[in-house]
Amino acid sequence: MGRRAVLIAVLGLCGLPAAASARPPxxxxxPPTQASIDLRLEGVAAGGVLARTRWVVRGTVTPYVPGQTVTVxxxxxxHKLLIKRLSIERSGTTGTFALEYRTSVAGRxxxxxxxxxxxxxxTAIAAVRRVDVLPRYAVxxxxxxxxxxxxxxxxxxxxxxxxxxxxDLRMARAVTAFRKLxxxxRTAVADERVFRRLARGEGGFRVRYPSHGRHVEGDLTHQVLALIDVGRAARxxxxxxxxxxxxxxxxxFSVYAKTPGTNQKGMIYSSYFIRGFAVHGYIDVPVYPASHGCLRVPPEEAISIYAWIRIGTRVDTYYR
Incomplete structure (x- = not known):
C-alpha cells in the first residue's frame, strides 16, 4: 500500500467518531396511555324510552389521545343490533364521541x-348501560x-x-286499576301514556293508614281496592x-264475618266489615260506583282476596 493510500485510510478512521456523534439521540x-371511558344516555327518561324515539349514546374518554377510535x-x-366504530374527538383535555339510535321494537x-x-x-372498556325501550300500545x-x-x-x-x-283479562284489570289511580x-288499553307514566314511576298506591298493619283500604275516589301489608300495597x-x-x-272497620261461595244476592266469597257491607266478588264490576254499598271486586279475584282477608282484618274506606 502506498503512502497516499495509508494516509487516506487513517484520515477516514479519524472521522468516524465525528460522524457518529452527529446522529440524533x-x-x-x-408505554401506551391509560385512559377511561364513561358512557351516558341522552333522551332516555327514568325507566326507559318509547319505541321509535331518538336517543343518544354519548361518551367521554379521559385523557384525550390523538388518532384513537372507540367501538360501540x-x-x-x-343478539347484535349495531356495532359502530367512532372517532374520538378532542374536547379540551378529554375526548368525546356520540351515536344516535332509535328502534321500533320493545325490549331491553x-x-x-x-x-x-x-x-x-x-385497552379501555366502559361500564355498560341499559335502556328499556317501551312499546307504545298493548291490548x-x-x-x-x-x-x-x-x-x-x-x-x-x-x-x-x-x-x-x-x-289477558287479569292484565286488563291491572291496567284499568293503574289508569284509575x-x-x-278508565279503560283497559295500555297506550303510549300508560307506558310513559310507568317509565316515570307513577301509579303507586299511597297508603292512608300505614299504622293499621295488614289491612284493606278502599279508595272510593279512584275506585281501587288495596291489600296493605308492611306499609305498602301488596295487591x-x-x-x-x-x-x-x-x-x-x-x-x-274490622271484618267480623266471612261466607264462602255465592249467596242468593250474587255476592261471591264475602268478607263483612259492618252490617251487610262486605268486600266480595260480583259478576258486574263497572269502572264507576254501582254497588249497594259493598266493595265489589272482579269475580276471578274473589277467592284470593277472600283468602287474604281474616276475621279481624281492618277495612278502611275513604275519599282522597
Whole structure:
C-alpha cells in the first residue's frame, strides 16, 4: 500500500467518531396511555324510552389521545343490533364521541363501548348501560316483550298481573286499576301514556293508614281496592263501591264475618266489615260506583282476596 493510500485510510478512521456523534439521540419508547371511558344516555327518561324515539349514546374518554377510535355495541336479548366504530374527538383535555339510535321494537338494550389497545393508548372498556325501550300500545290478546315489560312494571307497584307473555283479562284489570289511580280514562288499553307514566314511576298506591298493619283500604275516589301489608300495597284491584243512591259507608272497620261461595244476592266469597257491607266478588264490576254499598271486586279475584282477608282484618274506606 502506498503512502497516499495509508494516509487516506487513517484520515477516514479519524472521522468516524465525528460522524457518529452527529446522529440524533434515540427517543425512549413510551408505554401506551391509560385512559377511561364513561358512557351516558341522552333522551332516555327514568325507566326507559318509547319505541321509535331518538336517543343518544354519548361518551367521554379521559385523557384525550390523538388518532384513537372507540367501538360501540348495542345488543338486545344477547343478539347484535349495531356495532359502530367512532372517532374520538378532542374536547379540551378529554375526548368525546356520540351515536344516535332509535328502534321500533320493545325490549331491553345493553350498550357497551370499548377501545382496542394501540401503541398510543391502552385497552379501555366502559361500564355498560341499559335502556328499556317501551312499546307504545298493548291490548287484550297482545303477546311478547311489550307485555313482559308491562307486567313487570305493574307488578312492582302491586298490581295483580298474570305470569305469561299474553295480555289477558287479569292484565286488563291491572291496567284499568293503574289508569284509575293516575286519573286517566278508565279503560283497559295500555297506550303510549300508560307506558310513559310507568317509565316515570307513577301509579303507586299511597297508603292512608300505614299504622293499621295488614289491612284493606278502599279508595272510593279512584275506585281501587288495596291489600296493605308492611306499609305498602301488596295487591291492587279495580273495584266498584256504592252508587250515589246507596253509598259505601266511610270509616275504619274490622271484618267480623266471612261466607264462602255465592249467596242468593250474587255476592261471591264475602268478607263483612259492618252490617251487610262486605268486600266480595260480583259478576258486574263497572269502572264507576254501582254497588249497594259493598266493595265489589272482579269475580276471578274473589277467592284470593277472600283468602287474604281474616276475621279481624281492618277495612278502611275513604275519599282522597
Amino acid at each position: 434515540v427517543r425512549p419508547v413510551l 355495541r348495542l345488543r338486545r336479548s344477547g 338494550i345493553v350498550v357497551s363501548a370499548s377501545h382496542r389497545a394501540t401503541p398510543e393508548m391502552a 287484550l290478546g297482545t303477546r311478547g316483550p311489550a307485555v313482559r315489560l308491562l307486567r313487570t312494571r305493574l307488578a312492582r307497584r302491586g298490581y295483580v298481573v298474570n305470569s305469561s307473555d299474553r295480555f 293516575t286519573g286517566m280514562p 291492587l284491584y279495580p273495584m266498584s263501591s256504592g252508587a250515589p243512591a246507596t253509598p259505601t259507608i266511610l270509616g275504619n
